[in-house]
Each structure stands twice: as structure tokens, then as C-alpha cells.
């Protein structure tokens with residue numbers, strides 16, 4: 055686990071424009087997990103911090119001659135910051151990077167606040183928009199509710215309709231797996247929203263806080279029917295990032311998600327006060343575990359790149375636990391998402407809490423892909 059790791063420049067910058075949310079989803083890692091640092095942060099990123107974020111990303115792009123950087127505007131709920139803050143942030147970053155660096159901007163929202171003002175900003179600044187939803191009305195509203203208990207699905211549907219009407223900025227849906235929802239019903243309900251892509255996320259959990267239903271392969275058993283439905287469709291109806299990444303790696307390609315694969319995380323999270331955090335997912339492990347103590351107001355992104363907590367997020371074979379290193383599917387699984395390997399000893403030197411699920415899902419996809427290739431030969 056202690057193999058030295060190469061410092062790599064960041065490619066992805068997750069920028070928290072607002073630290074609060076208008077929803078109060080009961081599983082939310084920001085507000086309902088062990089790390090409560092959001093309470094001490096400014097609600098909205100200030101103009102001073104926006105300027106510092108832009109300058110630091112520009113400096114980093116210049117130092118490392120980055121051809122492309124990926125910016126994810128995040129929260130809380132980033133739309134609570136308002137359209138002007140979003141515009142300022144995007145202009146600040148694009149205005150600071152060198153001429154040879156392109157800036158790809160996406161925004162992750164719960165979708166309930168999308169109106170024509172935001173749709174206009176997204177189109178003018180070419181901001182891709184991802185929307186979080188857990189399925190159809192019943193599935194979504196099981197957890198994704200306002201603090202007063204009101205459901206959110208109807209507002210999300212309205213937000214998606216506004217986005218689709220305004221142009222081509224919608225990038226897809228992000229859906230957290232909930233074993234209480236029927237998998238195929240969930241998938242069909244998501245498909246009915248016509249997403250260009252679906253991200254199916256395993257709930258943030260670890261060995262200290264295991265997921266609901268942990269102990270068997272309930273998550274693989276939930277995902278496999280969706281894979282079979284998706285893979286067997288006579289024509290491609292949408293992309294499913296997890297499945298596509300596994301297939302890509304089985305065929306010698308790479309992963310497009312931190313959920314699987316031996317990827318070195320090249321992302322840094324910037325909080326509303328400018329503090330730099332290794333990754334948001336660590337908020338589900340122990341209070342303050344993702345904190346670096348660094349800030350865009352006092353430190354460069356190169357300082358963050360060298361921070362031990364950031365280096366912990368790199369997934370190379372030599373830093374995985376012995377049981378993963380000797381696992382026959384480690385090249386595909388990569389030990390799963392790093393935060394899922396957090397254990398009672400306070401380290402990440404464990405296989406994923408979803409190990410049995412990842413093993414079953416990857417083997418299933420491998421068998422389906424190989425048998426299809428044989429048929430096609």
C-alpha cells in the first residue's frame with residue numbers, strides 16, 4: 055500500500071458554488087453523513103474566491119501545459135448561487151487559462167430550479183448539465199424530498215423539459231442504486247426521460263458504514279438485469295457509464311468512471327470558501343478526512359497535487375491491498391471506488407465493501423461480451 059505514487063497534475067476541478075441545498079435527500083453525503091463541515095462554510099462562493107479559483111486553475115493549466123481541463127460546477131445545489139455566479143465562474147476560468155487550453159464545463163444539479171434564465175446561461179456558455187434523479191416518481195420521491203417532506207419528482211421533470219426545450223446541454227441522469235426500487239422499473243422510468251446517458255452509482259458506503267443489504271451480492275443482482283436489458287436492446291437507447299467503462303476495459307480500453315478501473319484520480323474539490331479537498335466521497339468516511347488544510351487563497355494547486363490525502367486517491371496496482379493485487383479481475387475492478395475501501399483501522403487498505411458485487415457484475419458482463427463476440431466471429 056505504501057508504494058510511492060507519482061504526482062500528477064489535476065485535470066478535473068469540482069467547484070462548489072453553493073454549500074446548501076433546497077432538497078433534503080435522506081441519503082445525502084453532504085448533510086446526512088459523518089462530515090458536517092458544510093455548516094462552517096459560506097453559503098455561496100464569494101467574488102474574491104471565484105477570482106482566486108479561476109487564477110489557480112489558469113496557473114495550473116499553464117504550469118503543466120494542459121490541453122484540456124474539466125470543470126464540474128457542484129454544490130449543495132449550485133443553481134442556488136444564481137445565474138450570475140455561474141457566469142462569473144465560467145468566465146473567470148476560461149479567461150485565466152492559456153490560449154491552448156480548452157475548458158469543458160458541466161454542472162450537476164437536482165434539476166428542480168432549472169428555468170429559462172439558467173437554460174440561457176448553459177447554452178451561452180456551453181455548460182453541460184447532469185441531473186440527479188433516482189428513477190420514476192415513486193422511486194425518486196422515496197428519498198429525494200424537500201425538508202418539509204414535499205416530493206421533488208414533478209419539479210425535476212419540469213427542469214428536464216426546460217433543458218431539452220432550450221437546446222442540447224443536457225448530458226444525462228445520475229441515479230443512486232436503491233435496493234428498495236425494482237431495477238427494471240427504475241431503468242424503464244429513467245429511459246422514459248430520454249437521457250443521453252445514465253450514471254448508476256453505488257451508494258456511498260464503506261466497511262465502517264456498510265450499505266443497506268450488505269453481505270451478499272444484492273447490488274450486482276440489482277444491476278445485472280439492467281445490464282442485460284441495456285445490452286440486449288435492439289438499438290442503443292442510452293449510455294450507461296458503468297457498463298460502458300467495464301466493457302471498454304474488457305476490450306483493452308479505459309474507464310470513464312471512478313467506480314471501476316485502475317485510474318489515478320486527477321480531481322480536486324474546491325469548497326465555497328476556497329478550501330481544497332481530496333474528494334467529496336471521503337465525507338462518508340470520517341469527519342475531515344478529505345481535508346487538505348490548503349486553500350486557493352494561500353496555496354497553488356501544485357501544493358494540493360503533492361498532498362498525502364490527494365496521493366491516497368491514486369489507484370495504482372501497487373497501492374491496493376494484497377487481496378486486490380492477487381485478484382484475477384483487478385485490472386477491471388481496480389478495487390472499486392477508493393472511499394468504498396475505507397475500514398475500521400482508518401485506512402483504505404481493504405478491498406471494496408462492494409467486492410462481491412463488483413466481482414459478480416464484472417464476470418457477468420465479461421461472459422456476455424465474450425459470448426456475443428464469439429457469435430459475431
Ligand code: SF4
Nearest residue numbers: 378381387389406409
Ligand atoms: S473484486 Fe474485490 S478483491 Fe478484486 S479488485 Fe475488486 S475489490 Fe479487490
